[in-house]
Amino acid sequence: MKELNPHEQAASVIISQIVDLIKAKKEKRYTITLSGESGCGKTETGKALVNELGRSGVTSLVLGQDNYFFLAPVANDTMRKKDPEWLGPHKEVNLKLLDETLVRAMNGADIIDVPHIDYNTNVEIIEKVSIEGFKVIIVEGTYTSLLKHVDTKIFIDADYKDTLKFRKLRNRGNEVNDPFVENILETEHKIIAGHKFLADFVITKDCDVISVK
Numbered sequence: 551m552k553e554l555n556p557h558e559q560a561a562s563v564i565i566s567q568i569v570d571l572i573k574a575k576k577e578k579r580y581t582i583t584l585s586g587e588s589g590c591g592k593t594e595t596g597k598a599l600v601n602e603l604g605r606s607g608v609t610s611l612v613l614g615q616d617n618y619f620f621l622a623p624v625a626n627d628t629m630r631k632k633d634p635e636w637l638g639p640h641k642e643v644n645l646k647l648l649d650e651t652l653v654r655a656m657n658g659a660d661i662i663d664v665p666h667i668d669y670n671t672n673v674e675i676i677e678k679v680s681i682e683g684f685k686v687i688i689v690e691g692t693y694t695s696l697l698k699h700v701d702t703k704i705f706i707d708a709d710y711k712d713t714l715k716f717r718k719l720r721n722r723g724n725e726v727n728d729p730f731v732e733n734i735l736e737t738e739h740k741i742i743a744g745h746k747f748l749a750d751f752v753i754t755k756d757c758d759v760i761s762v763k
Contacts, residue, residue, distance in 0.1 A: 556757035557591055561598035563759040564751050568702055569606045572686060575701070578656045580686045583694035585745060586706030586753075588735055595706065595753065596690045609684045613651070615691020617665045618644045622672035630734065637734060638741055639693035648689065652699045655687050692738060695745040705749035710735035 554562060572580045582599065584592050596612045603610045619626055619642055629636045639645060644665075651662050660682040667674045681687065695703055710732075746752050752760040 555598075557594040557598040558602070560753045560757045560759050561595060561602040564702075564704060565599065565602040565606060567751075567761065569603070569608065571701070572603075572608055578658070579681075579684070580702075581652050581656060581700045582686060582688045582702045582704065583697055583700050584688060584690045584704045584706070585692060585695040585742070585749075586708065587692065587710050587739060587742065589710070590706040590708040590755075591753075591757075592690045592706060595704075596688055599688055603686055608686055610686035610688055611681065611684050612688045612690055613648075613664065615643060615648065615689065615694055617667055618648045618691075619667065620644055622667050622674060624672050631730065637737055639696055643691075643693055645693065645696060648694075649698050652687065652689065652697065655681055656699060692742060693745075695742070695748045702751070703749045704751045704753065705746040706753045707746050708755035709739050 584596055584599070586592055600610050600612060621629060621642070626636075626642060636642060647665075651664070654662055660680060662679050662681055664677045664679045665674055666677050689697060689700075694700075695705060747762075750761070750763045752762055754760065
């Protein structure tokens with residue numbers, strides 16, 4: 551049997567504790583948020599959760615917070631430089647729309663509208679996404695702990711200094727060498743430091759799982 555990587559091990563621990571709750575929610579979809587700082591492993595953990603749910607016979611898909619920014623990446627970076635107060639969940643991200651989307655999904659909608667912003671072209675389109683047959687919706691992103699209509703919240707407790715090597719590997723937009731980006735990450739760290747107290751499960755930087763509630 552294939553040995554699980556740390557993200558898969560964390561997902562296995564969490565799903566084993568909530569899979570009965572998911573299956574017991576017969577009439578509505580189950581929602582999970584996965585939050586944490588840049589480079590902490592949200593994408594990898596999201597994939598691991600989907601795979602672990604699949605092994606339990608539960609279908610799921612991941613929605614990304616990045617598609618719910620009010621501005622496209624280049625315009626958003628410009629606004630951050632122009633207005634230091636722009637940074638943060640209540641200015642940059644349309645959490646209201648994301649919450650409304652979760653409500654629709656929970657209440658049985660088979661199609662949801664998902665904004666999609668291309669990172670390279672900064673073009674936004676609205677995609678009609680079929681969620682028919684999916685039992686669980688996982689929302690992944692820095693500030694998703696603040697969403698209201700959620701059954702289980704997961705927080706990855708690794709700060710931007712812990713995640714440096716992973717950010718170097720992806721080096722999206724040459725972010726590691728940009729002092730402005732590093733300052734943004736430090737500010738984001740201060741903003742979400744307390745979000746782990748909103749979580750049901752905290753994944754440590756070593757991928758151990760702590761059940762909070």
